Amino acid sequence: MEKLMTLKIVSPDGVNESTECDAVNLAARDNRKGEGGGSVGIRHNHLPAVIALEPGAEVIAKLNGSEVFRKSISGGFAMVKDNIITVLVD
Numbered sequence: 001m002e003k004l005m006t007l008k009i010v011s012p013d014g015v016n017e018s019t020e021c022d023a024v025n026l027a028a029r030d031n032r033k034g035e036g037g038g039s040v041g042i043r044h045n046h047l048p049a050v051i052a053l054e055p056g057a058e059v060i061a062k063l064n065g066s067e068v069f070r071k072s073i074s075g076g077f078a079m080v081k082d083n084i085i086t087v088l089v090d
Contacts, residue, residue: 007061008086
């Protein structure tokens with residue numbers, strides 16, 4: 001059985017994009033001291049999380065090692081729960 005997740009990109013207008021994938025890479029934002037941040041990889045059954053995203057970074061989704069989605073974002077937040085990654089952008 002394939003271990004798939006759903007990536008959704010959501011703006012104030014609603015769901016803009018939705019795709020099935022088995023891996024997602026995000027760029028987490030640094031804290032006010034410039035610490036933390038970095039690349040976050042998400043796979044099937046990832047623990048629930050809320051991640052502040054780096055402005056100007058990309059959201060990348062892959063399926064079987066091939067890129068199926070790439071989008072630059074102006075910042076926002078990602079929520080990971082029950083194999084659904086919801087990226088909230090403005």
